[in-house]
Amino acid sequence: MNLVFINGSPRTTKSNTGKLMDRFLRGFQETAGNTFDQEYLFKHRKYFGQLVEKFAAAENVIIGFPLYVDAMPGSVKEFIEALEPLTGRKNLPALGFVVQCGFPETAHLRFVARYCEKLARRLGCQPLGSILKGGCEGLDVQPDFLKAKYFSSFYAIGAHFGKTGNFDETLLKKLAHPEHLKAENMLQLIPFINQGLWDAQMEKNNVLDKSFDRPLLP
Amino acid sequence: MKILILNGNPSEKGKEIDGYIERLAGGIKNAGHTVQxxxxxxxxxxxxxxxxxxxxKTPGLCSIKDDxxxxxxxxxxxxxxxFCSPLLMGFVSSVLKNAMDRKLPLIHPHxxxxxxxVHHKKRYDKYPLLSFLLEKEEGTDEEDLSIVTDIFRRESINLRSALGFVHVTDTPVKEMLNELGIH
Known part of the structure; x- marks a missing residue:
């Protein structure tokens, strides 16, 4: 089986999307004969022609991106617009998505996932569905046990996809947990993220006292 | 009232939304309100x-200095x-989406x-009401409009605002002005 993974993160090689999909791709390669190509969408922004051709010729495509203002980043939308001429063409690839966000709950991603599913149908691609995961900002500073959990889930989803050509619903559901947070977990998690992730970076940059600045007011 | 219209039509050719926006802005101005x-x-x-x-690094300020x-x-x-845009592949234009993505400095990371x-804290005291004007494309159906409306509602929560209206250019300009509270 052949797969083209289009990494739509504007952070390109330094993206959380890429770190997670790296495990998926390792799992995917478990099945002998499977091959993949990874493309960084942001690097094609000046001219999408080559990437569109690659999309059209692929057997399977997964487009990955971080959630930006509740949807795809504008640069990913640029590529989606470049795909329009392919609409309805025969032998288009099966199309799936991977979307992650910093919000700890996966529920934030369900809305854009509906768009992704409809987009696959609009193009005439067999929809593979979406791999969704909240809580992915600052992967590097997250506790190792959490990262290990995310990574093993992505590996398992990739391995299953490599064998069957489908995303396994049970594995997707396991990965998506927590869909929502319980009140007590929220109380614990919010200060952990606010101080541990954000204030720590502001402190390092000597701007913690400017945290709530409003520089755009007239 | 101060109203800001963002025209996200990527091309001046072939779409009716530009003319619609012109009539809408004219109506707002004639009623004595400020429109940009x-x-x-x-x-x-x-x-x-x-x-x-x-x-x-620079709380509230984007590292990219452009428009x-x-x-x-x-x-x-x-x-x-x-926010105004023709629907292109079932969503607002990338031109508009790029402008929306650059609103991140307006909210706080906490x-x-x-x-x-869980949502982000406010950076400013007050945020504008957010509405959308869309132009349908070939094949736009109820499902498309429901998908984008739900995403717009989420965006309004995360930009610490509220969703005003979502209309398509089939709506008469007069009706839009009424909804804006302009008579």
Whole structure:
């Protein structure tokens, strides 16, 4: 089986999307004969022609991106617009998505996932569905046990996809947990993220006292 | 009332939304309100790079110095913002989406609970009401409109605002003015 993974993160090689999909791709390669190509969408922004051709010729495509203002980043939308001429063409690839966000709950991603599913149908691609995961900002500073959990889930989803050509619903559901947070977990998690992730970076940059600045007011 | 209209039509040819916006802006002005129209295709708006400098290095300020700064300034002092775009592949144009992504400096990285979900804290006291004007494309159906409306509602929560209306250009301009509270 052949797969083209289009990494739509504007952070390109330094993206959380890429770190997670790296495990998926390792799992995917478990099945002998499977091959993949990874493309960084942001690097094609000046001219999408080559990437569109690659999309059209692929057997399977997964487009990955971080959630930006509740949807795809504008640069990913640029590529989606470049795909329009392919609409309805025969032998288009099966199309799936991977979307992650910093919000700890996966529920934030369900809305854009509906768009992704409809987009696959609009193009005439067999929809593979979406791999969704909240809580992915600052992967590097997250506790190792959490990262290990995310990574093993992505590996398992990739391995299953490599064998069957489908995303396994049970594995997707396991990965998506927590869909929502319980009140007590929220109380614990919010200060952990606010101080541990954000204030720590502001402190390092000597701007913690400017945290709530409003520089755009007239 | 101060109204900001962001025209996200990527091309001046072949769409009716530009003419619609002109009539809408004229109606707002005639009623004695302030309206500013930004035609995004004529402006330089680089995509958000996800660097988070606007949260952790220069709080409230984007690292990219282009026309999105002027838009953000006008946005935060407006009472109502109308995002306008033809639907392209079932969503607003990339031109508009890039401008929306650059609103990140307007909110704060800290999270707080809002109605059982985690969202970002406000940076400013007041945010404008957000509305959308769309032009249908070939094949636009109820499902498309429901998908984008639900995403717009989510965006309004995360930009610490509320969703005003979502209309297509089939709606008479007069009706739009009524909904804006302009008679």
């Amino acid at each position: 129209v930004f035609t995004l295709r004529d402006m330089k708006i680089t995509p958000c790079l996800g660097c988070f400098d606007c949260w952790v 999105a700064v002027e838009i953000a300034k006008t946005f935060i002092t407006a009472d109502h913002v109308i 999270l707080e609970e809002i109605e059982g979900e």
